[in-house]
Amino acid sequence: MLEADVELDRREFRLSAAFAVAAGERLALFGPSGAGKTTILEVIAGLQEPGRGTVVLDGRVLTRTAPPRRQVPPWQRRVGLLRQDPALFPHLSVRQNLAYAARTRPGPGTGRDEITRIAERLGIGGLVDDRPARLSGGQAHRVALGRLLASRCDALLLDEPYTGLDASLTRDLTDLVREVVAARQVPSVLVAHELEAAQAFADRMAVLDQGQILQLGSPAEVVAAPAARRVAELVGYRAFVPLPADPGTVAGVHPDRVVPGRQPGRGVVLAGPVRSCRPAGAGWEATIEMVTIETASAETAGVGAGGAGAGGTLVPVRLREAPAGGRDFTFTVLAPPCFRPDGTRVTRAEEVPT
Amino acid sequence: MSWAASPPAQVAGSALRRTVGSASGVASLAGALVIWVALLGPVITLLTHLSWHQITTALAVPGALDPLLVSVESGAITLAVLLLLGTPLAWKLARGSLPFPRVWEAGVLCSLLLPPLVIGLLLIFMVGPFTPIGELLGHVHLSATNTFLALVIAEVYESAPYYVLGAQAAFAAVDPAIEEQAALLGDRPSRVARRVTLPLAAPGLAMALAVAWARAMGAFGAVVIIAYHPYGIPLQIWTTLQETGLPTALPFALVLLVVALPLPLAAYFWSARARGRRRA
Numbered sequence: 065m066l067e068a069d070v071e072l073d074r075r076e077f078r079l080s081a082a083f084a085v086a087a088g089e090r091l092a093l094f095g096p097s098g099a100g101k102t103t104i105l106e107v108i109a110g111l112q113e114p115g116r117g118t119v120v121l122d123g124r125v126l127t128r129t130a131p132p133r134r135q136v137p138p139w140q141r142r143v144g145l146l147r148q149d150p151a152l153f154p155h156l157s158v159r160q161n162l163a164y165a166a167r168t169r170p171g172p173g174t175g176r177d178e179i180t181r182i183a184e185r186l187g188i189g190g191l192v193d194d195r196p197a198r199l200s201g202g203q204a205h206r207v208a209l210g211r212l213l214a215s216r217c218d219a220l221l222l223d224e225p226y227t228g229l230d231a232s233l234t235r236d237l238t239d240l241v242r243e244v245v246a247a248r249q250v251p252s253v254l255v256a257h258e259l260e261a262a263q264a265f266a267d268r269m270a271v272l273d274q275g276q277i278l279q280l281g282s283p284a285e286v287v288a289a290p291a292a293r294r295v296a297e298l299v300g301y302r303a304f305v306p307l308p309a310d311p312g313t314v315a316g317v318h319p320d321r322v323v324p325g326r327q328p329g330r331g332v333v334l335a336g337p338v339r340s341c342r343p344a345g346a347g348w349e350a351t352i353e354m355v356t357i358e359t360a361s362a363e364t365a366g367v368g369a370g371g372a373g374a375g376g377t378l379v380p381v382r383l384r385e386a387p388a389g390g391r392d393f394t395f396t397v398l399a400p401p402c403f404r405p406d407g408t409r410v411t412r413a414e415e416v417p418t
Numbered sequence: 419m420s421w422a423a424s425p426p427a428q429v430a431g432s433a434l435r436r437t438v439g440s441a442s443g444v445a446s447l448a449g450a451l452v453i454w455v456a457l458l459g460p461v462i463t464l465l466t467h468l469s470w471h472q473i474t475t476a477l478a479v480p481g482a483l484d485p486l487l488v489s490v491e492s493g494a495i496t497l498a499v500l501l502l503l504g505t506p507l508a509w510k511l512a513r514g515s516l517p518f519p520r521v522w523e524a525g526v527l528c529s530l531l532l533p534p535l536v537i538g539l540l541l542i543f544m545v546g547p548f549t550p551i552g553e554l555l556g557h558v559h560l561s562a563t564n565t566f567l568a569l570v571i572a573e574v575y576e577s578a579p580y581y582v583l584g585a586q587a588a589f590a591a592v593d594p595a596i597e598e599q600a601a602l603l604g605d606r607p608s609r610v611a612r613r614v615t616l617p618l619a620a621p622g623l624a625m626a627l628a629v630a631w632a633r634a635m636g637a638f639g640a641v642v643i644i645a646y647h648p649y650g651i652p653l654q655i656w657t658t659l660q661e662t663g664l665p666t667a668l669p670f671a672l673v674l675l676v677v678a679l680p681l682p683l684a685a686y687f688w689s690a691r692a693r694g695r696r697r698a
Contacts (some may be wrong), residue, residue, distance in 0.1 A: 151595040164600070
């Protein structure tokens with residue numbers, strides 16, 4: 065169990081985050097660049113001292129700013145940190161890299177057989193006598209992971225380790241880390257600024273912005289029911305359409321959470337001309353200029369030219385088939401979350417079908 | 419407009435490029451050769467002006483090789499002093515962990531930029547017999563003028579900046595992220611230094627030490643003022659040249675080269691190999 069409660073003044077904002085990660089659990093800290101995610105990992109690893117806070121790992125107090133003060137140095141924490149740079153020791157062979165911690169932390173798990181076993185399981189068994197400079201990016205990351213495994217760390221921190229690698233390699237390595245966390249039953253924290261990376265890894269996700277945790281929940285929950293407009297923006301809601309029945313309140317439209325056609329029982333129905341359309345993934349991404357909106361609480365309202373509110377709001381949607389051009393396109397936004405002008409969430413029964 | 423360039427123009431262009439490319443290639447090779455030969459020129463001249471007979475007669479004089487011993491001993495002590503005191507300074511400079519880092523760097527540069535003769539003059543004012551330091555040394559029956567100690571002090575002043583600046587560059591080239599991983603894997607700072615920082619900086623440190631050795635062996639400017647005795651090889655060359663002329667001084671020049679060069683060359687080849695292994 066890893067418990068962190070971190071407060072730290074940064075130039076632009078005050079970082080303040082508290083969370084706990086159970087043994088074998090995978091938490092993702094998701095947020096834009098500069099939100100303070102990496103700082104949290106560095107505080108847990110002991111590379112930075114927080115202004116105020118505590119870090120407790122399996123009952124061991126690693127950091128405590130309140131008296132009796134405690135700041136365990138990084139080399140006594142048994143916390144593994146993977147960064148984008150695998151930071152292998154270039155003067156040592158792969159085997160020596162894997163066995164690096166054996167001298168400071170001898171015991172089961174660091175013997176020659178164990179190193180061979182770890183190398184084989186990570187698919188680098190044939191490379192143990194090579195120097196790191198000969199390895200590919202993916203192989204180097206496998207060695208870095210193996211080195212942490214052999215060091216028998218009690219918590220695993222991942223600071224966007226696989227940013228910049230190709231998609232299939234990222235998938236393999238992420239799966240590998242998930243296996244490792246399950247097998248070793250260590251708490252793990254991934255920092256990600258890409259939603260997909262966070263979703264692929266985590267079973268719980270904390271959305272961080274400007275140093276604050278805005279929402280903590282399962283990846284599915286966070287995307288389906290963002291707690292605030294800022295969270296919605298971060299997880300991919302790209303249009304916010306005004307609701308005619310409640311001036312100032314907007315409904316969030318996620319491009320993936322729409323179906324073509326009019327289905328008023330399932331959400332909000334929008335219609336308007338197609339402004340652009342391009343291939344995206346296996347389908348299409350179209351941009352619709354919203355002209356009419358139909359909600360359960362109000363009659364169809366025109367918001368186009370001359371209409372009230374934000375007429376001409378552009379709404380991007382992703383569809384399996386390209387909409388026919390030249391005609392108004394009608395689609396239903398499934399159970400859109402609604403937000404007040406101040407960005408807080410408001411539950412409007414009529415927008416959320418039971 | 420079509421993106422495809424017309425084939426004839428392309429062929430002509432690439433032929434022109436090849437001609438220009440090979441012409442500039444030949445020119446740069448020739449330039450490189452000229453500067454290389456020019457740099458090696460003095461060594462070649464030395465070898466062509468020396469006969470075996472000359473060398474043996476010059477070196478057969480009783481006590482002729484004493485300066486060699488003095489130079490090697492003082493050089494070795496100088497290296498030890500640089501290693502012990504210069505290495506921590508270089509490491510701190512590289513990591514920026516000293517207060518007012520620019521001031522420290524300027525201090526190191528100062529001894530590099532001052533003409534050695536001036537250093538010698540200033541050293542007299544600093545450690546001469548009538549200075550506080552000189553008096554302090556007098557209490558323990560030591561003197562820092564015209565003694566072996568003075569020779570070592572002069573050599574340290576002449577070679578220290580070469581070592582400290584070279585070592586600083588060597589430490590700066592070690593990626594802090596690698597040291598950070600070593601710490602997270604359980605090594606306290608002294609072990610990180612022993613297992614990661616020093617091995618990674620070693621090729622650069624060796625080169626810096628080799629350059630410092632060559633400087634110490636050839637130190638003359640400060641030495642001639644503060645440590646005229648005991649003779650090291652550079653002073654031996656100087657006095658022989660003054661007293662008996664060029665032909666008798668040349669053999670000692672060869673001795674100086676033979677003593678001063680192998681270590682730097684060995685260090686160079688070793689560090690080049692170590693770097694190559696790490697990169698490949």
